[in-house]
Amino acid sequence: MNMELITIAEWNDELWRSVEPVYREAFPSGAKPEKILHSMLDLGIGYLHAGLLNGQTAGMAVTGILDGKEGRRLIIDYLAVSRELRGQGAGTVLLNSVVEWAQKEHNVQGVIIEAESGTSEEHTERIHFWEKNGFILTPYVHQYIWVPEPYQAMLKPLAAGVAATDNGESLFKYINAFHKKAYRPPAK
Structure with missing residues (x-):
């Protein structure tokens, strides 16, 4: 499968409109509002990715790059x-392509995601996808105060020595x- 990756760091309404249906379909609840996603790019902390197959939007991703004491993630x-x-x-x-x-x-040097910590078939399938792609599920379960479902962090090491040195709690940092x-308003 030959997929073209388009990555932007500045908001583009046309690209957003092409990936928005995939975003809304995959995340009918719990998705960040468009305003927050727009702000993430305006703040310079986020990237919007579109995966195209034969010129048509096949997938999307929203990412960020952070430096920490364990390195860049x-x-x-x-x-x-x-x-489909x-x-x-x-x-x-x-x-x-994104990695x-x-x-x-x-x-x-590493990739971090958070996955819902549930036992439904959907949760199990999501965890399986990440694991088959080299991510390691950590045991720490994080409960946010503003969302009902708990989450677990997963790490994909990309360099020697990259690991979760604890139960995964450090990944939530x-x-x-x-x-x-992401939720900080842009400077005016």
Whole structure:
């Protein structure tokens, strides 16, 4: 599968309109509002990625790059492919393209995601997708005060020595720092 990756750091309404249906389909609840996503790019902390197959939007991702005491990490806030492409490898192709971009452009040493910590079939399938793509599920369960479902962090090491040295709680330092910046209003 040959997927073209388009990555932007400045908001583009046309690109957003092409990926928004995939975003809304994959995250019908719990998705950040467009205003927050727009702000993340305006603040210079986020990137919007579109995966195109034959010129048509096949998938999307929202990411950020953060530096911490353990090194530079790619945070994948959202990653989705259109429903009709699920189970055909498109998610893995998109993920690999985004990770390759982050390594080349930002020299990241690891990738962090947070996954819902549930026992439903959907939760199990999501965890399985990340694990088959090299992510390690950590046991720490994080409960946010503003969302009902608990989350667990997953790490994909990209360099020697990169690991979660605790139960995963330290990975939420990156995730929480990213969220804190994402919800900060842009300077005027």
